[in-house]
Amino acid sequence: MDKKSIIGIVLIFLIVLGFSYFNRPSDEEVARAQRQRDSVAAVPATQEAEQLAIAQQKANDSLAASAESSHATDSLFLASDSLAAQQPAELYLVNDNLSLQLSTKGGQITTAQLRGFHTYYGDSLLLFHGQGNSFGLQFWAGNSHVSTAELPFRLVGSASDLVASKPGDTARVTLRLQTQQGGYLEYLYTLPYGGYSVGLQIRMYQMDALLAANQRYVDLSWTMRSPQQERGLKKEAEATLLAYQTPNGDFEEINQKDEPVTKKVETKVEWLAFKEQFFSAILRAPVGFEQPTFTLASSDRQGYVKDFSALLMLPIDGGKNETYSLEFYLGPNLYKSLKAQEHGYERIVPLGSWIVRWINKYIVINVFDFLSRYITSYGLIILILTVLIKLVLFPLTFKSYKSQAKMRVLKPMVDEVNAKYPRKEDAMKKQQAVMALYKRAGVSPMGGCLPMLIQFPFLIAMFRFFPASFELRQKSFLWADDLSSYDSVLQLPFNIPFYGDHVSLFTLLMAASLITTSLISYKQTASSSPQMPGMKFMMLYMMPIMMLLWFNDYSSGLSYYYLLANLITIAQTLVIRRTIDEKALLARLQQNAAKPPKKSGFMARLEKMQQEQQRRVQQSKKR
Missing domain, CATH: 2.70.98.90 (Beta-galactosidase; Chain A, domain 5)
Structure with a gap:
């Protein structure tokens, strides 16, 4: 979806909201419709008596x-x-x-x-x-x-x-x-x-x-x-x-x-x-x-x-x-x-299937039960559980961020390679040259994706755990009187399509924190990927809006967890950013790129086979 398509979808959504709001029937129209229904429902006494007689006869037969x-x-x-x-x-x-x-x-x-x-x-x-x-x-x-x-x-x-x-x-x-x-x-x-x-x-x-x-x-x-x-x-x-x-x-x-x-x-x-x-x-x-x-x-x-x-x-x-x-x-x-x-x-x-259910059964439930023995506030328990999960996954988070930093600092060298192949016919050569540069520098384009994929089952596990957690039922925290249900800080006099008739504050805060994390991620990756500027609206606003609409009716405990997870992610990103010297990282990558590429045993055997095949072809031509 390009920027114009996304704007069109948002405008259509806003038009639907406005239409449902401004076309609500007035009090006079509601009263008039009620009078019409009453007049239709009014039956003459003789007709009512006949209907009662028929109904009574049917009842007697039954x-x-x-x-x-x-x-x-x-x-x-x-x-x-x-x-x-x-x-x-x-x-x-x-x-x-x-x-x-x-x-x-x-x-x-x-x-x-x-x-x-x-x-x-x-x-x-x-x-x-x-x-x-x-x-x-x-x-x-x-x-x-x-x-x-x-x-x-x-x-x-x-x-x-x-x-x-x-x-x-x-x-x-x-x-x-x-x-x-x-x-x-x-x-x-x-x-x-x-x-x-x-x-x-x-x-x-x-x-x-x-x-x-x-x-x-x-x-x-x-x-x-x-x-x-x-x-x-x-x-x-x-x-x-x-x-x-x-x-x-x-x-x-x-x-x-x-x-x-x-x-x-x-x-x-x-x-x-x-x-x-x-x-x-x-x-x-x-x-x-x-x-x-x-x-x-x-x-x-x-x-x-x-x-x-x-x-x-x-x-x-x-x-x-x-x-x-x-x-x-x-x-x-x-x-x-x-x-x-x-x-x-x-x-x-409903704890999920396969690895998600395994995480909930053997990790999340046991940690949650252990903490509940000593802590009565389930809001505090969710906070500690979130911190523990983030600490366990921190090495993967650090590795993902470092891989993104490598891609970012290597961007000028990638641009130089791309400039050597301006024609569309050279797209394959350009791709091979860029991959060769990545290999010499010791950078994997997928290095930031794999750690994120490993963290994904934990994200889904929490999504399944909190709405199904009996322990959260009727447990209050801050303004939420039941962490197993939505928290309503404002009851609306009308129903908004796809949103509902109430405002969940935890969901609003979660969406705001998601915008912040998306903004940080966008700034980190926009400079290293030419496709990122076109995805700005999708990353910064579309996903938070979808989460806001989706989670408004969900467990407030789940929205609270995602809010905490986003806040901790922001803190981790700021800490990691201070620990990584991008100038020193770029110098090391340039040194790696200047070295002749090391051939693996498999690549050496493959080149030897290709040379032997070329030699045989040349000999056959001479004959």
Whole structure:
């Protein structure tokens, strides 16, 4: 892109901003549009009565059909349980981390509260609750399709062991659905003291007479509606997804932006995760789930982010006495807590891939955790972490700067070589002569690039670490009240395309520091590269503007880190500049260039082969 193209893009962007601002509807236009909507929505009383009558008739028909289906299902189970279906009882399993509400209707967990955590708005943190959440078996019994999530279970035994209050305790409850034939479906929930794991043992006792004869599987249906927990709905929605792992260790993620996504997996799945930005509900079966079907969609209810759904197949062997051992993890996406489960749950934490993930796993997380043991301010921890990373990478930074200095001081000699070959036809000769000069002087044109490429994985590692770091959640520093989300020092009365409706001060400071570092880099390289003057706008302004737009919604901890990294880079550049004597460096390079080039063994053999080939050609011509 040349200078004119860049200016054109910027002007178009400014025009779009101005158009969206100056074409906002006035208060009178908004009021007039509202009156029009009200007039369209106003229905005559007679027409409204007719619509209500039609709706009531449809509701009655639906209720009649539902009652008929319910009667067919109820006949399969004990009639005395119908009273429990009308008045389901609520039970609680509690330890120091979780408070689980269970209902006798469906024998399922209806609410999962994570104790000690709160939403950004100060409410108790509920991983799931209310309508849109269900858990139960589905199967065919004769001609009736049974869904146990709607059927009444009974409490078996006493309700005295529902709290695990000290180490070694395990809260437990047994809920049972009795059949007319004497069999039953039983759920045994266990909640040990400490941690976020919940055990569930499903037992099907003497249900072979109830199940269809040709049935080889029963379906386990699990749906969950994830509520909004964090400040930035956009970033929370991007991080909310469905993930699963197969028994052979393959890990997959299912993400969704606009339309609902449905995926059927043709292999077994060891565990699946309904993952939110910082919390997850994970379900695991040691024997695996057969050919599951997953669905993920944006929630249509206010205050919720995504709707999860999973239909899992559990094998049956006659149904006389089937037992399935399942395990829930209902807790935070804290890397080491997930890794301690020893099932690969930590893979849901987005730390990057390959070398970037390796840097985060073995370096960044361990250093971050070590510092957090002794320092309570996470802003100070980020500062120390940034300094440590910059110190480790300083030899590469110094080598890169020195290589740039060599190229810069050698520029006059390169210009002399270029002047000897003014014609376009001599471009190849000119390039060969310049490379020969570099070789004699001991300068590598790529010497400054390689150190920068080695530092690049650390840059990406920080980009992945900070937005995914649970440790930063709701941790404040200076004006930022949550380092895991954006810091807003000014809420705008309108939304700016590509930017947002708020001003992040850390992002502004980061962009300003980036302009400063770009200016220093430009001054260092402009004199040694003829292409640099045409790239001035791109280097000095385009990249900072793009970063300003991009990072305005990102974690303020990430913007703060890049701000510190840029400031340290500026300081390092000023220090290195004082330590390198460019006059002495130029004198040494000139001495090197004046010496005859040293030939490597390979080059000597290659020249000898060329001379021998030329000699043979000449001899053949004489003949």
